[in-house]
Amino acid sequence: MTGNRQTSWAFADAFVAEDEALRWARDRARDAGLRSVSPGTGAALRLLAASVDAKAVAEIGTGCGVSGIHLLHGMRPDGVLTTVDPEPEHQQFARQAFRACGFASNRARFIPGSALDVLPRLADAGYDLVFCDGDRQEYADYLAESLRLLRPGGLVVFEGVFAGGRTVDSGPQPTEVLRLRELLRTVRESQELVPSLLPVGDGLLCAVKR
Numbered sequence: 001m002t003g004n005r006q007t008s009w010a011f012a013d014a015f016v017a018e019d020e021a022l023r024w025a026r027d028r029a030r031d032a033g034l035r036s037v038s039p040g041t042g043a044a045l046r047l048l049a050a051s052v053d054a055k056a057v058a059e060i061g062t063g064c065g066v067s068g069i070h071l072l073h074g075m076r077p078d079g080v081l082t083t084v085d086p087e088p089e090h091q092q093f094a095r096q097a098f099r100a101c102g103f104a105s106n107r108a109r110f111i112p113g114s115a116l117d118v119l120p121r122l123a124d125a126g127y128d129l130v131f132c133d134g135d136r137q138e139y140a141d142y143l144a145e146s147l148r149l150l151r152p153g154g155l156v157v158f159e160g161v162f163a164g165g166r167t168v169d170s171g172p173q174p175t176e177v178l179r180l181r182e183l184l185r186t187v188r189e190s191q192e193l194v195p196s197l198l199p200v201g202d203g204l205l206c207a208v209k210r
Contacts, residue, residue, distance in 0.1 A: 041201035042070035049074030065094030162203030
């Protein structure tokens, strides 16, 4: 990548400024050894939530609230984020971060537990957007659940599909990367979806349900 391109990429990533509450959430995630979405990815999530006028969003992987804050900023003022994570302690950090951003407590529903245990309990066609940032080896299962959860015209979004560049690396790769490649192929070839791959952060795979 050329120097100019790197500079442009960095400029785009920092284009939407992040406030103190977001920086606090990032610090908590870093302390817990968790990866957070990049600022550019967060800005894309805001845009995507706003583009579908999202009232109901499901998030797989609460973390410490970085992606949730961006989603809430893009959603309708009466929108509710349902966020799932196996670690209740991380969700407590997210609660604090949401509160610091000024979001009312009824704007988010926190469900602790494994995504594949929780998702089947959520309503069919009840969501405008599903954001997947959990176990990448389970992404194919998240896709199947997302197709059930989304209304027609809704969006499914997967974070981290570049896997630090390994997805396009020709060398031998671990199972996680092979499953990401399968996911990309499945989404691209699906007749139910209109896909796009956004080169922000570590790769954002997006698709609209027909």
